[in-house]
Amino acid sequence: MSKHIVGPDMTARGDGIIPLCVPEIRGKEWEYVKECLDSNWVSSVGPFVEVFERKVAELVGARYAVATDSGTAALHVAVLLAGIAADDEVLVSTLSFIAPANAVRYAGAWPVFVDAEPEYWQMDPEKAVDFLEKGCEWRRGALYNKVSGRRLKAILPVHVLGHPCDVDPILEAARKYDLAVIEDAAESHGARYKGRSVGHLGDIGCFSFNGNKIVTAGGGGVVVTDNEDWARKAKYLTTQAKDDPVEYVHHEIGYNYRLTNLQAALGCAQLEQLDAYMVEKRRIAARYREAFRELCGIDSMREAPWALSIFWLYTILVDESQYGMDSRVLLRRLGEAGIQARPLWQPLHLSKVHAGAQATDCSVAERLNRQALSLPSSVGLSAADQQRVIDVICNSAAGT
Numbered sequence: 142m143s144k145h146i147v148g149p150d151m152t153a154r155g156d157g158i159i160p161l162c163v164p165e166i167r168g169k170e171w172e173y174v175k176e177c178l179d180s181n182w183v184s185s186v187g188p189f190v191e192v193f194e195r196k197v198a199e200l201v202g203a204r205y206a207v208a209t210d211s212g213t214a215a216l217h218v219a220v221l222l223a224g225i226a227a228d229d230e231v232l233v234s235t236l237s238f239i240a241p242a243n244a245v246r247y248a249g250a251w252p253v254f255v256d257a258e259p260e261y262w263q264m265d266p267e268k269a270v271d272f273l274e275k276g277c278e279w280r281r282g283a284l285y286n287k288v289s290g291r292r293l294k295a296i297l298p299v300h301v302l303g304h305p306c307d308v309d310p311i312l313e314a315a316r317k318y319d320l321a322v323i324e325d326a327a328e329s330h331g332a333r334y335k336g337r338s339v340g341h342l343g344d345i346g347c348f349s350f351n352g353n354k355i356v357t358a359g360g361g362g363v364v365v366t367d368n369e370d371w372a373r374k375a376k377y378l379t380t381q382a383k384d385d386p387v388e389y390v391h392h393e394i395g396y397n398y399r400l401t402n403l404q405a406a407l408g409c410a411q412l413e414q415l416d417a418y419m420v421e422k423r424r425i426a427a428r429y430r431e432a433f434r435e436l437c438g439i440d441s442m443r444e445a446p447w448a449l450s451i452f453w454l455y456t457i458l459v460d461e462s463q464y465g466m467d468s469r470v471l472l473r474r475l476g477e478a479g480i481q482a483r484p485l486w487q488p489l490h491l492s493k494v495h496a497g498a499q500a501t502d503c504s505v506a507e508r509l510n511r512q513a514l515s516l517p518s519s520v521g522l523s524a525a526d527q528q529r530v531i532d533v534i535c536n537s538a539a540g541t
């Protein structure tokens with residue numbers, strides 16, 4: 142076995158290994174974190190938390206941003222803010238990391254999974270609207286699922302891989318049926334839909350600042366909204382729902398979802414570099430696209446005419462009949478060459494933990510899951526390392 146073989150959990154650098162997506166520390170990270178250490182503001186109170194929240198609010202153009210300790214926590218809080226409770230239902234993208242579906246379950250509610258569309262791999266608005274129109278009925282001023290009898294409360298589209306969903310038809314249906322729209326923008330900081338920032342298209346937006354995102358706080362998340370009551374409630378819920386902070390009186394179940402000042406300091410320094418990192422991501426994407434343009438059996442991810450994608454993880458589709466091997470064989474080939482790639486997530490309607498949840502026809506997501514591989518996409522990926530990835534993919538093609 143090659144010493145370069147790369148397992149799916151490989152995140153380390155060094156020894157010639159090219160990781161999938163690792164942080165890029167090239168700004169004021171050291172300075173800001175040192176400021177926390179020097180001032181002793183290292184925990185969940187401190188000036189960087191507020192600055193971080195303000196920067197994210199400015200980035201998306203929202204009135205309020207509330208920091209959390211993860212994107213998953215942000216999604217959980219968003220679900221609670223939207224009034225989603227036990228036995229309600231929420232439409233969720235099936236082609237996604239599992240966090241948004243889990244967040245719905247944390248509240249005792251149920252996801253109904255919606256397929257991806259084949260062009261840009263985002264929640265298919267036609268299938269979402271079709272489900273609302275044909276699979277549900279309007280009763281006593283609310284929308285109910287005809288099969289489960291449960292009430293529909295929200296739509297939760299995920300902007301996957303740095304590309305926005307086609308959100309306008311989703312918003313239109315949500316207004317028609319009085320549903321909240323919670324955007325999962327965990328992977329898409331800086332992406333735009335028809336010129337507007339993702340995370341600020343619906344009622345609530347959620348971001349992740351996990352280490353593999355375009356910018357990181359080491360870990361962390363943010364809820365953004367224009368609704369002042371929701372912003373206040375988000376702060377309340379994420380800080381243990383203290384009704385009297387002196388006497389420690391609580392009237393609701395709260396959570397310790399606070400981001401630390403240390404993490405916020407890192408996040409602030411990273412956000413200052415987001416514009417530059419987006420340029421790098423788009424350059425990486427353009428190089429991959431050009432390299433695979435004429436490679437038979439490899440289809441590259443696209444950018445919609447109405448979108449500005451940040452190409453969080455550059456992803457290709459491998460057509461076995463034309464390319465000569467399937468995506469998982471190519472994955473192993475890349476691993477043997479010391480290159481970390483990754484399939485897309487198991488579509489959530491197939492996940493055992495969400496068995497029993499209803500779904501639209503999800504054949505597109507299933508095909509994408511079989512064919513897709515995400516390639517190294519770190520902001521700091523060098524042209525030479527990227528060429529190594531390209532060479533393995535081009536040299537593995539049928540007939541070479």
Ligand SMILES: Cc1ncc(COP(=O)(O)O)c(C=O)c1O
Pocket residue numbers: 211212213214237238240241299325327328349350351360361362
């Ligand atoms: C689409 C999506 N939603 C939510 C999350 C959860 O974020 P976190 O890891 O910060 O909890 C992630 C990734 O990590 C994600 O990719």
